[in-house]
Amino acid sequence: MNTAPKLDRNAHTVRLSGEWTLAALVRVPRMRAELLVAGDAENWDLSAVTRLDSAVAVLLWRVWRGRFPAGLEISSALRATLERVAELSAGEGRAAARDGWSPGSLVAAPARRLGAFVLGVLKNGFGLVELLGRLVLALGFLCRHPKSVPWKEFSANIYKSGVEALPVSALVGFLIGVTISYLSALQLKAYGADLFIVNILGIGVVRELGPVLVAVLVAGRSGSAMTAQIGVMRVTEEIDALATMGVSNTLRVVLPKVAALVLVMPLLVVWSSASALLGGALAAWWQLDFSLLYFFAALPDAVPVANLWIGIGKGAVFGGLISLLACHFGLHVRPNTESLSRRTTASVVTAITLVIIADAIFAVFTRNVGIPF
Amino acid sequence: MSESPFDMSASISIPVIELCGVWSQYRDVVIHKNLDFRVDAGAVVALVGGSGSGKTTLLREILGLLKPTRGSVRLFGHDLFTPDALLQRDMRRRLGMLFQQGALFSALSVYDNIAFPLRELRFLDEDWIHELVRLKLDVVELTLAHARLMPAELSGGMIKRVALARALALEPELLLLDEPTAGLDPARSQSFVRLIRHLQQTLNLTVVLVTHDMDTIYGLDCEVALLAEQRILTRGNLDAVRAFPHPATRQFFNIPESLRSGG
Numbered sequence: 001m002n003t004a005p006k007l008d009r010n011a012h013t014v015r016l017s018g019e020w021t022l023a024a025l026v027r028v029p030r031m032r033a034e035l036l037v038a039g040d041a042e043n044w045d046l047s048a049v050t051r052l053d054s055a056v057a058v059l060l061w062r063v064w065r066g067r068f069p070a071g072l073e074i075s076s077a078l079r080a081t082l083e084r085v086a087e088l089s090a091g092e093g094r095a096a097a098r099d100g101w102s103p104g105s106l107v108a109a110p111a112r113r114l115g116a117f118v119l120g121v122l123k124n125g126f127g128l129v130e131l132l133g134r135l136v137l138a139l140g141f142l143c144r145h146p147k148s149v150p151w152k153e154f155s156a157n158i159y160k161s162g163v164e165a166l167p168v169s170a171l172v173g174f175l176i177g178v179t180i181s182y183l184s185a186l187q188l189k190a191y192g193a194d195l196f197i198v199n200i201l202g203i204g205v206v207r208e209l210g211p212v213l214v215a216v217l218v219a220g221r222s223g224s225a226m227t228a229q230i231g232v233m234r235v236t237e238e239i240d241a242l243a244t245m246g247v248s249n250t251l252r253v254v255l256p257k258v259a260a261l262v263l264v265m266p267l268l269v270v271w272s273s274a275s276a277l278l279g280g281a282l283a284a285w286w287q288l289d290f291s292l293l294y295f296f297a298a299l300p301d302a303v304p305v306a307n308l309w310i311g312i313g314k315g316a317v318f319g320g321l322i323s324l325l326a327c328h329f330g331l332h333v334r335p336n337t338e339s340l341s342r343r344t345t346a347s348v349v350t351a352i353t354l355v356i357i358a359d360a361i362f363a364v365f366t367r368n369v370g371i372p373f
Numbered sequence: 374m375s376e377s378p379f380d381m382s383a384s385i386s387i388p389v390i391e392l393c394g395v396w397s398q399y400r401d402v403v404i405h406k407n408l409d410f411r412v413d414a415g416a417v418v419a420l421v422g423g424s425g426s427g428k429t430t431l432l433r434e435i436l437g438l439l440k441p442t443r444g445s446v447r448l449f450g451h452d453l454f455t456p457d458a459l460l461q462r463d464m465r466r467r468l469g470m471l472f473q474q475g476a477l478f479s480a481l482s483v484y485d486n487i488a489f490p491l492r493e494l495r496f497l498d499e500d501w502i503h504e505l506v507r508l509k510l511d512v513v514e515l516t517l518a519h520a521r522l523m524p525a526e527l528s529g530g531m532i533k534r535v536a537l538a539r540a541l542a543l544e545p546e547l548l549l550l551d552e553p554t555a556g557l558d559p560a561r562s563q564s565f566v567r568l569i570r571h572l573q574q575t576l577n578l579t580v581v582l583v584t585h586d587m588d589t590i591y592g593l594d595c596e597v598a599l600l601a602e603q604r605i606l607t608r609g610n611l612d613a614v615r616a617f618p619h620p621a622t623r624q625f626f627n628i629p630e631s632l633r634s635g636g
Contacts, residue, residue: 022544023466026496053544055497058504088511089504235479335525336479 003050005031007038013071014041017048022055032059039063043071052078057085124328124350131328134250135258141251150256157260161222165268169217173272176213177205177279185287194288198295199372201280202303207370210273211314212359215322217272218265219351223326226257227347230330231340239331249331258323265319266312273311306370314362321358322351387450388413389547389579390435395444397430404430405441406603414546417573417580419590421614422600423625428583431600432551435581436470437461448547466490468547469540473555475532477524483510483535484520490542509538513568530561534568541572548573550582554589566592587611599625 003019005028018024025031046052060082066089074082142149184200230253233239239249281295329347333340390412397405404427412418420428433439434446437453446453448464455461477486487506491497497505507517513534524532533553540548553569554562566589573580573593584590590597590611597614599606601621607614615626 022494023463026494029496054508055501055505055544058501058508062501062504084511085504085508088507336523338480 004028007031007034009038009041012041013043013045014038015045015048017050019051020049020056021051021053025056025059035059035063039065042069044069044073046072046074046078049074049078052081054081054085057081061085061089127328127332128324131250131254131324131331135255135324138248138251138255142255148251150252153252153256154260157256158264160225161218161257161261162264162268165218165221165264166271168221169214169268169272170275172213172217173210173275174279176209177201177276177281178283180204180209180276181280181283182287185284189288194290195298197280197284197288197290198298199302201277201284202299203307203371205273205276205280206303206311207307208359208363210269210276211311211318212355213276214265214268214272214315215318215355216352218261218268218319219322219348219355222261223322223351224344224348226323226326227330227333227344228340230327231333231343234331234333235335235340254327254331257327258320261319261323262316263319265322266315269311269315270308302372304370304372310362310366310370314359317358317362318355321354325351325354388447389416389449390581391445391447391450392431392434392441393445393447395434395441395446397427397434397439398442403603408444408604410598410605412579412581414579415577417593417595418582419593419595419597420581420583420600421585421590421597421625423621426600427603428600429551432549432581432583435549436468437465466494466543467545468549469543469545471533471536471540471548471550471553473551475524475536477527477532477536477539479524481524482520483515483522483524483527484517486524486535487520487539487542490539494543505542509542512541512572513538529556530558530565533557533565537569541576544576545578547579547581550580550584552584552586553582554584554586559588562586562588563592569593601625 005018005020005024006016008015008017066086068082068086181197181201185194185197188194188197188200230239233253239253242249242252277296277299281290281292284290284295285292326347329343329350333343388411390410392408392410395405395408395410396403397408408431410431420431422428430439434441435448435453437446437448440454449467451460451464453461453464477483478489481489484506487509488502491502491505506520510516510520515531515534515538519527519531519535524535527535548569550569554565557565569580570593572578580593580595582589582593582595589595595611596608597611598608599614599617599622601619606619606621607617615622
């Protein structure tokens with residue numbers, strides 16, 4: 001018994017037989033072409049069709065240009081399938097279903113996009129201010145009710161964004177230290193200014209590179225993790241579940257993350273800077289025959305201690321920025337996968353951009369502090 | 374015999390699903406022990422059993438999402454774990470699955486969710502797809518007005534309907550349902566069961582479902598297969614399974630001890 005779709009044609013009649021289903025058509029694509037060619041025929045005999053699914057019914061209806069042909073032989077069951085298709089396509093116009101393209105959109109589109117961008121930035125700005133306000137309120141609440149301080153979450157966040165980041169920040173710091181020291185040593189040797197390697201490395205790493213480097217690392221590591229975590233908590237309605245139990249998400253979710261990062265970032269900056277200085281000292285020893293002892297003895301004279309305070313202060317501010325942005329973007333994830341990925345990207349990119357802007361502002365306001373001579 | 378999945382002449386006698394001597398093991402826990410399960414074309418079978426009896430595992434094995442430790446799974450007469458990727462794909466196109474939570478693609482609208490399997494065929498043009506999506510929506514008693522909504526904007530009942538429309542998009546011969554009425558209110562659950570029943574009869578589907586809900590079993594007029602002791606303990610209509618003398622039936626159907634001994 002052969003049940004593949006078959007089409008026979010004579011002068012007036014088209015005869016279909018066999019199994020006319022989507023699956024069968026996909027397998028024998030030429031049947032679709034033959035059906036389209038046969039479209040003008042007046043008489044159709046479908047009495048030998050064993051199966052007709054709605055996909056093929058739609059195709060037939062299109063081949064027939066939206067009306068039953070003059071002569072049609074068909075079993076009542078198959079006719080019912082066709083009539084359902086007919087009924088539906090009569091019910092509604094085609095045009096309503098698709099978006100129209102208006103000629104003005106060529107000019108309007110970029111303007112609209114710019115407007116949407118500006119509005120988006122404003123909206124995020126307001127959202128950040130709002131979140132900051134809620135954090136302040138939560139802190140005020142904690143001052144009056146010290147029992148509800150979320151110590152556990154705080155400590156878990158310190159471990160996750162601080163302790164677990166130690167190896168990678170040490171490694172990155174060390175390698176950057178080696179690289180900068182090595183490259184500067186080559187230049188300084190040419191001028192016989194070997195001694196200044198301590199100044200360059202010390203000021204550069206402690207004041208600028210350390211904080212920014214750690215900020216980029218932490219934004220990529222902890223910022224993205226925070227956004228994704230809060231985002232999924234929103235998708236799975238865990239945030240709402242917290243609220244129904246009378247637990248404020250600002251207090252229990254956002255505050256521990258922000259507090260932990262504000263505390264941990266300066267420590268990471270010190271750790272990473274120390275590692276960079278060690279790497280730099282080793283490279284100087286290797287390139288310029290500086291003893292390690294001399295390098296670290298000369299460091300306090302070359303780098304006034306104010307630089308360390310600036311570095312630590314930057315660390316705290318960057319940490320606050322990164323975690324605030326991460327929580328803000330996380331809390332505004334809409335419940336779908338696309339939004340989650342967009343928001344996580346936005347969180348990291350915005351955090352790194354704002355960190356660099358903040359760093360520039362720091363540079364302007366501390367230009368007279370901590371530079372020797 | 375030809376190894377083509379479209380060989381319809383064979384499908385009359387060959388069972389739609391055939392599991393032979395299936396063992397499933399998760400670490401040290403044996404879930405299925407030498408389990409045999411066979412579903413013929415046009416049958417409606419409900420898998421029931423207590424929590425942890427391996428209903429979902431069995432469903433996942435039929436779907437090919439999980440490979441049993443031992444034994445064979447055959448769909449439409451072909452080994453499900455054949456290395457032939459095309460044959461596997463064609464086999465999967467002949468079944469539709471309704472996941473418990475719908476598993477709609479959250480980044481796609483209702484329209485695109487239903488159109489997704491149709492577009493995957495790379496055979497239909499967009500107008501054709503449009504008509505078909507409208508038909509499928511109509512089948513599950515939704516309209517094009519719902520098509521633009523995102524899954525997150527749908528109610529639980531609507532998610533089930535859209536997921537069913539997506540499962541039916543390719544006109545499958547086999548429909549698998551995981552807890553089809555879980556999370557629906559009684560009225561919706563009843564109308565959803567009626568809808569599935571109607572579709573099963575008009576499209577002559579083979580349906581295998583996992584459920585806890587007696588009303589669903591009554592409504593679909595299912596054959597019942599009770600999973601216990603790591604195998605299909607008994608199989609038959611609801612009353613026969615209910616009367617089967619075994620602690621598992623008593624526990625599952627919550628029949629008091631006194632009634633059992635009295636009857």
